[in-house]
Amino acid sequence: MATNNFLDYNPWTLAIKIHEFSEVGSSEFMSSELIENILENNGFRVERSYKGIPTSFRAEMTVGNGGSTIAFLAEYDALMGIGHACGHNLIAAANVFAAIDASRKIRNGKIVVIGTPDEEGTGEYSGSKILLAEKGAFRDIDLVLGAHPGSEWNVFGQALAVQDVEVTFKGQSSHEAANPDQGRSALDAAILTYTAVNMLRQHVRRDANVVMHGVIREGGGASNVTPDRSVLVFGIRSSDLDYHAVLMKRFENIVKGCCIATETEYTIRRIGPLFSTVKPNRTLSNFIREIIVSRGIEVPTVEDTMKRLPGGSTDFANVTHVVPSLELHFQIAPHGTPWHSKQSLEAARSPEAKKSLSTVIEVLSEAAQKYMSDAGLRKKIRDEFERPVG
Ligand SMILES: [Zn+2]
Numbered sequence: 493m494a495t496n497n498f499l500d501y502n503p504w505t506l507a508i509k510i511h512e513f514s515e516v517g518s519s520e521f522m523s524s525e526l527i528e529n530i531l532e533n534n535g536f537r538v539e540r541s542y543k544g545i546p547t548s549f550r551a552e553m554t555v556g557n558g559g560s561t562i563a564f565l566a567e568y569d570a571l572m573g574i575g576h577a578c579g580h581n582l583i584a585a586a587n588v589f590a591a592i593d594a595s596r597k598i599r600n601g602k603i604v605v606i607g608t609p610d611e612e613g614t615g616e617y618s619g620s621k622i623l624l625a626e627k628g629a630f631r632d633i634d635l636v637l638g639a640h641p642g643s644e645w646n647v648f649g650q651a652l653a654v655q656d657v658e659v660t661f662k663g664q665s666s667h668e669a670a671n672p673d674q675g676r677s678a679l680d681a682a683i684l685t686y687t688a689v690n691m692l693r694q695h696v697r698r699d700a701n702v703v704m705h706g707v708i709r710e711g712g713g714a715s716n717v718t719p720d721r722s723v724l725v726f727g728i729r730s731s732d733l734d735y736h737a738v739l740m741k742r743f744e745n746i747v748k749g750c751c752i753a754t755e756t757e758y759t760i761r762r763i764g765p766l767f768s769t770v771k772p773n774r775t776l777s778n779f780i781r782e783i784i785v786s787r788g789i790e791v792p793t794v795e796d797t798m799k800r801l802p803g804g805s806t807d808f809a810n811v812t813h814v815v816p817s818l819e820l821h822f823q824i825a826p827h828g829t830p831w832h833s834k835q836s837l838e839a840a841r842s843p844e845a846k847k848s849l850s851t852v853i854e855v856l857s858e859a860a861q862k863y864m865s866d867a868g869l870r871k872k873i874r875d876e877f878e879r880p881v882g
Contacts, residue, residue, distance in 0.1 A: 518615025556600035590856030618764030650802035675718030
C-alpha cells in the first residue's frame with residue numbers, strides 16, 4: 493500500500509500500521525500524523541498539536557446546521573518494552589473510523605475526533621485527557637465516546653483512582669567497613685518505606701479497594717559504599733477518590749518517618765496527574781448496551797458490572813466527570829486473557845480483533861446517529877450527568 497495515499501487506509505490497515513509503529517506515550521509522532529492525514533483526507537478539518545501537546549490533535553466535521561457535538565477519543569500509545577499489548581492501536585482505528593462513518597450518515601451535528609496521547613503514563617504528556625480537560629478541550633462537547641479492546645464486551649468499566657509517585661532519598665556515602673558510622677543509607681530509607689507500606693496495607697479501609705504497588709528503581713552501586721541516593725516509585729490506587737487523598741497523606745508520613753529513622757532526606761514528586769474514578773451514566777451505558785446486544789453479542793448488565801471489583805485505571809475516567817462519556821469495551825481475546833502481556837500483544841493484531849473492530853465501528857457510529865437524532869435521549873443523558881443516581 494502506498495503510505496502517501498491516505499484514502500487507501502481502512503480500519504484494519506490503520507490498526508496494523510500503528511501496531512507496527514509501536515510508539516510509547518508522548519512520542520506517538522508517526523501514529524498521530526498518519527491519523528491526522530487520514531481524517532483530513534476524509535474531509536475533517538484538523539488542528540495539529542492540539543492544546544500544545546505535540547502528538548495530540550483535534551479533527552472536526554460539521555454536518556447540516558450543526559446541533560450537538562460528539563467527540564470520539566483516539567489513543568495510539570504503546571507500552572514501553574512490549575508494544576501494543578493494551579491494544580491502543582485498535583482504539584485509534586475504532587474511533588477514527590467510527591467518526592468517519594458517522595460523519596457520512598448523520599444529517600445534523602458535529603463529529604469531533606480528539607487524539608489523546610500517553611494514556612499509559614510514560615512521558616511528558618502522561619494522562620493527556622486530564623491535561624486536555626483542564627485546558628477546556630471538552631467545553632463544547634455534548635457527548636464523548638470511546639472504545640477499548642479487552643477480553644469481553646462491556647459498557648461500564650469501573651476504574652481505580654491512581655497517582656504515581658517518585659520518592660528520592662538522599663543519604664551520606666561512606667566506606668562501609670572503614671567509616672560505617674559516618675554513612676547514612678538512602679537504600680535503608682527506601683527499604684524501610686517499602687516495608688512500612690506493606691504494614692499500612694493491613695490498616696486501610698477494606699471497602700476502598702486499596703492497591704499500593706512499588707519498585708526500588710535505584711538502590712546504590714558498590715556494596716562497600718553507603719548508597720547516598722535511592723529512588724522508589726509507587727502507584728497508589730483506590731476506588732474512593734476522597735480516601736485516596738488520605739492514603740497519599742499516610743504514604744508521605746511513612747516516608748517522613750523512615751527518613752527520621754535513617755537520618756536521610758527525601759523529595760516526593762507526583763508523576764503525571766491523578767487518574768480519577770469513573771462517574772457512571774446508566775442511561776448512556778444502557779443505550780450503548782442495547783445497540784451491542786441487538787447484534788447478538790452478550791454484554792453484562794450495568795448493574796452486574798458495577799458489583800465487580802475495579803481493576804485498572806484510565807485517564808478516560810477523568811473525562812466522565814466533565815461531560816457525559818462512555819468508553820465501551822470490545823472483546824478481542826478469550827475471557828480472562830491477561831492484559832499488558834504477550835497474549836494481548838498478539839490479540840491486538842489477530843483475526844478476532846479484525847472482526848470485533850468492524851463491529852465496534854458500527855456500534856459507535858450507530859450510537860452517534862441515534863444520539864444526534866433523539867432529543868429525548870440527549871436530555872436524559874444530560875439530566876443524569878447533572879443529577880447522578882446513587
Ligand atoms: Zn489501555
